[in-house]
Amino acid sequence: MRILVHEFVSGGGLVGQVVQPSLLREGRAMLTALVSDLAAIPGHRIVTTTDPRFPLIVPDAVEVVAFRASAATFRALIRSADAVWLVAPETGGCLARLSARVERSGVRLLGSTSSAIRRASDKAALPSRLARIGIAHPTTRIGAVGGPRGLLRGIARDLGYPIVVKPARGAGCDGVWLARNARELGHAVDQIRQDHGLGVAVFQRYVPGTPASVALLADGKRALALSVNGQRISRTGPFSYRGGITPLAHPLSKQAAQAAVRACESIAGLRGYVGVDLVLTRTEAVVIEVNPRLTTAYLGVRAALAGSGHNVAAMALAACRGILPRKPPVIDRSVRFTAGGRILP
Known part of the structure; x- marks a missing residue:
């Protein structure tokens, strides 16, 4: 082929x-x-x-x-x-x-169908989708980036600082800001309007905890979690992804995998490799986003499985044909990696 x-x-x-x-x-x-x-x-x-x-x-x-x-x-x-x-x-x-x-x-x-991609990447609609299936998600408000400052004050009263501000449709950390006060909130909105030209932005209550992701295989209906991965995120200025670790040793790793699978299966048409971003608090796994595509965590997953004979791309191809592994491969090696793909000692 x-x-x-x-x-x-x-x-x-x-x-x-x-x-x-x-x-x-x-x-x-x-x-x-x-x-x-x-x-x-x-x-x-x-x-x-x-x-x-x-x-x-x-x-x-x-x-x-x-x-x-x-x-x-x-x-x-x-x-x-x-x-x-x-x-x-x-x-x-x-x-x-x-x-x-x-x-x-x-x-x-x-990969995923275009309609599934549109549903998964709509950050404004994701909160209600996750709420319907009982998955934790940050408290969210939607607001116009060009609206009156009074609207921002109302959002700030509802959510409380700090607030995460992001484009309604974006990828990863691109255009994501953490606002700790009214001045930073106004700056974040101005940057999103300037850089993305969008009419609306997503405002979310900041969830403290461990940033994580789950790498999954999906066949359009079902999903299987391959690994739970740690993320290194810089919050100086706009958010910046710096790499991660596979697998992530965390008391809520199992709950993270379960939440990611349910989130993925709630969107029909997701196929192949899919990523779900979460924050793991002391008590729950909070789903942040569903990424209907290859994510940077692929670099860590493939490296962690390199010695076991498993080819993640081959498994993703099989998933696109409707074939999922009966169980995820065993990962017996921990790998730290940078966003640029370098494997760290």
Whole structure:
């Protein structure tokens, strides 16, 4: 099977534009790891795209195509493949839009459906979805980023400081701020309006605890947790993801995995590799977001399983065909990793 892998940020989706260094670092690390894992599976030919500004180091068997964000070129690349694996941010509906193009082409999409991506990435609607199935989620308010300051004061009274402010549709830590007072809240809203051009933002009560994520496999209906991972998050200025540890040793790791599975299964059409972000408090696992795509935690999961013969990409391909493992692989090695994919001693 000829598989096209397109990572939007490092793969040419932003040619001619300034690329945020953190997104480039994470995107390129995920792409390099993913195509290496796919190339190791017998019977597949792997082709990937690259922004000419950002050369890739990949196995010789991987075909690399310079891509310059042309819709016609992208359609031709899709038609040349038997299947397409997309890695792109949810920001501005990017991942859902690209996935819909693949669906319209009739070529097999190795990942979540575009409708599932839209539901999972709608941060404004996620709180009510999780509430219906009894999953803990931060107290949330939705507000206009260009509205009167009186609206912000009302939100602050409801939530209490500190407040997490984020775009209604975004990816990871991109555009996420922690406001500790009214001045910082106004600054966060101004930055989101300037950087994302959105009409609304999501305001959430800050949940103190251990930042974590769960890596899952999904077949469109069911989900299986592969690992619970720790996250290192910088909250100086906008949030910044610095890497993590796989697996995370925490008293609530089991509850985190269970909550992530239920959150994933509440959104029909999630397939392949899926990530769920949480905060683990002293008493509960609080789900923050559902990421309908490859996440940076993939780097830690694949490294932790490297000695066991398990190929996470192969398991994700099987999940897209409706085949989930009967139980998750045993992880007997702890791995610390950076956002750029470097494995730490």
